[in-house]
Amino acid sequence: MNFWETVLCASLASLLAIILGGLHSMGAFRKRRPKEPPLDKGFIPWLGHGITFKKSPLTFLEGMQKKHGDIFTCLVGGNYLHFVLDPFIYEALLKESEEKLDFSKSASMIAFNLFGVQPTQDQHKVAHMNMKHLRGKTLEILNQRLMEKLQHIMLDGKHLRDGERSWQQDGIFHFSYRIIFQATFLTLFGDETGRAALNKEADKESQPMSYGEMFEKFLKFDHLAPQMVIGMLDPQRKEETDHLRNIFWDILSVQKISLNENISDWISEQDRQLAEIGMDETMRTKVMFLFFWVSQVNTGPAIFWILTYLLKHPEAMEAVRDEVDRALKGTGEEVKPGSPFIKATLATIKTPLLDSAILETLRLRASPFMFRTVVQDTDIRMADGREYLVRKGDALLLFPFLAIHMDPEIHPDPHAFKFDRFVSPNGTRKEFYKDGKTLKHSILPFGAGHTKCPGRFLAVNEMKIFVFLMLIYFDIELVNPEEGIPSVEGSSYGFGTVKPSHDIQFKYRLRF
Ligand code: HEM
Numbered sequence: 426m427n428f429w430e431t432v433l434c435a436s437l438a439s440l441l442a443i444i445l446g447g448l449h450s451m452g453a454f455r456k457r458r459p460k461e462p463p464l465d466k467g468f469i470p471w472l473g474h475g476i477t478f479k480k481s482p483l484t485f486l487e488g489m490q491k492k493h494g495d496i497f498t499c500l501v502g503g504n505y506l507h508f509v510l511d512p513f514i515y516e517a518l519l520k521e522s523e524e525k526l527d528f529s530k531s532a533s534m535i536a537f538n539l540f541g542v543q544p545t546q547d548q549h550k551v552a553h554m555n556m557k558h559l560r561g562k563t564l565e566i567l568n569q570r571l572m573e574k575l576q577h578i579m580l581d582g583k584h585l586r587d588g589e590r591s592w593q594q595d596g597i598f599h600f601s602y603r604i605i606f607q608a609t610f611l612t613l614f615g616d617e618t619g620r621a622a623l624n625k626e627a628d629k630e631s632q633p634m635s636y637g638e639m640f641e642k643f644l645k646f647d648h649l650a651p652q653m654v655i656g657m658l659d660p661q662r663k664e665e666t667d668h669l670r671n672i673f674w675d676i677l678s679v680q681k682i683s684l685n686e687n688i689s690d691w692i693s694e695q696d697r698q699l700a701e702i703g704m705d706e707t708m709r710t711k712v713m714f715l716f717f718w719v720s721q722v723n724t725g726p727a728i729f730w731i732l733t734y735l736l737k738h739p740e741a742m743e744a745v746r747d748e749v750d751r752a753l754k755g756t757g758e759e760v761k762p763g764s765p766f767i768k769a770t771l772a773t774i775k776t777p778l779l780d781s782a783i784l785e786t787l788r789l790r791a792s793p794f795m796f797r798t799v800v801q802d803t804d805i806r807m808a809d810g811r812e813y814l815v816r817k818g819d820a821l822l823l824f825p826f827l828a829i830h831m832d833p834e835i836h837p838d839p840h841a842f843k844f845d846r847f848v849s850p851n852g853t854r855k856e857f858y859k860d861g862k863t864l865k866h867s868i869l870p871f872g873a874g875h876t877k878c879p880g881r882f883l884a885v886n887e888m889k890i891f892v893f894l895m896l897i898y899f900d901i902e903l904v905n906p907e908e909g910i911p912s913v914e915g916s917s918y919g920f921g922t923v924k925p926s927h928d929i930q931f932k933y934r935l936r937f
Contacts, residue, residue, distance in 0.1 A: 474501050
């Protein structure tokens with residue numbers, strides 16, 4: 426072999442080594458080991474099933490479930506994800522020790538990519554301690570504030586003015602999300618006296634941003650959230666999200682929020698304790714934004730869906746409206762021109778049909794993934810005794826939406842909205858079954874285990890109070906009754922309450 430041939434051979438060998446090394450690090454050579462779940466890498470190195478998964482996680486997973494059953498491993502954008510769709514083992518997996526299945530890694534990645542927050546152990550402890558402010562007596566105070574704020578915003582003085590019975594028109598999504606957005610802000614973060622005062626001081630001309638404008642900016646940020654979570658923003662969108670983040674850091678700066686009146690204990694205690702453990706103002710403001718986002722992002726769409734379902738199912742609307750009217754009568758209060766706001770507490774408003782319609786809406790439209798990072802090789806025992814091993818460094822994903830909410834054995838005719846699905850004839854808790862066994866959870870819209878959504882009680886109450894008030898104060902109708910229920914934006918599956926592909930117009934007018 427002459428000199429040049431030797432150089433050429435050496436170069437080709439290096440190139441081959443680089444390609445093979447690259448493919449190896451892309452996971453192209455990963456083989457299924459004994460006891461591991463079925464492995465599906467797709468055809469594209471590294472990316473695997475990334476494109477189809479990103480487009481619609483639900484459609485992708487339905488296909489994989491048909492092909493592989495209730496446990497399988499897929500390559501998605503360089504990560505090996507183990508999907509488990511056996512609901513009977515969810516409880517055990519979510520209780521598994523953090524030395525084996527860790528929640529904090531994925532949560533920290535999301536918190537950092539979206540909000541620039543790098544959670545510490547101490548911060549987790551503080552957050553955990555403050556969950557108690559979203560239940561019990563403090564929750565009752567939040568409910569009452571919400572009841573008052575919602576009436577204030579919904580009615581906007583209309584009930585006091587003559588001739589306000591004309592029809593008005595809006596998109597259901599825009600109408601309901603905008604109103605609950607403002608009411609939730611005021612309930613949790615307080616009345617904005619502080620922000621208004623500071624703005625005045627800084628610049629006599631400038632006005633605080635209106636809630637409507639804030640809401641539009643929030644929607645823009647939220648729209649880009651799934652891409653932010655996986656760190657896949659192009660430079661232009663990155664600039665846009667940086668800009669939006671700065672706006673919210675300004676609105677929610679701890680300095681401004683601390684000047685507000687009636688801040689909820691959940692927010693004020695959280696911030697006081699974070700300051701106590703030495704977290705600086707900049708980071709506490711970022712935490713404020715994180716809490717603001719989680720408290721808003723799922724509830725608005727959930728209220729949109731329940732109103733839309735009720736409007737599209739006249740028998741459900743009639744039954745719920747009847748029930749709500751009777752419940753109002755039971756409280757001894759009434760709505761009529763010029764009457765004061767309703768003050769009834771949720772404890773006195775008994776609405777089993779509406780409660781069931783709320784659960785049914787969450788069953789159909791809340792679809793969270795539950796993530797765990799596999800910290801060490803871990804055994805998984807399925808309900809029927811099959812045993813699998815998941816590999817250290819991979820991720821484990823539970824998807825109750827597919828495993829429970831959409832299982833026809835648990836919920837017959839799973840795509841249909843049956844508003845009374847969760848009502849038990851004798852008023853007891855209704856049981857749901859699979860393989861002849863009772864399920865502990867018939868739906869899991871809020872996650873489970875120690876990472877379960879701490880705002881779940883408030884969220885359900887927000888939905889209940891909103892629908893209750895809409896129905897006692899307004900006649901509501903679809904502008905075009907023939908129009909179908911909007912489909913779901915495919916990419917929003919897996920991230921809490923799904924988003925509609927488009928809005929749907931309705932009209933409303935005072936009932937009295
Ligand atoms: C329909 C409305 C809601 C849905 C479907 C929902 C769902 C969820 C889900 C699935 C999680 C993650 C659970 C897990 O990983 O196991 C979560 C976390 C959380 N949610 Fe909710 N949620 C809703 C409303 C709310 C509200 C109103 C609040 C606050 C008042 C709230 C506060 C939180 C907080 C603080 C976390 C934990 C975030 C973290 O530290 O990682 N949520 N929620």
